[in-house]
Amino acid sequence: MKGGNFMDLPRFDSNDELPLTMNAKDVAGYLNISLSCAYQVMNSKSFPAIKIGKRLIITKEHFLNWLQNAKGEIL
16 A cells, blocks of 8 residues: 555454564554555654564553553654
8 A cells, every 4th residue: 555545454443453572564553544654653763562573563451552552752
């Protein structure tokens, strides 16, 4: 998905719908940002992502905790 088309991203009506582990598409869909922006966020030092090979993931619990405690500008 080049450029991160917002129409192709998942939508979540509640936090209960989030998968246990989230990838960049999930993060982008939840935050209503582009896929490329989600990758930038996930690669930032303050984001508690887990890197498996070239994949970046985050657990639902860590993502919601990070979001709740985020202050100021992320990028």
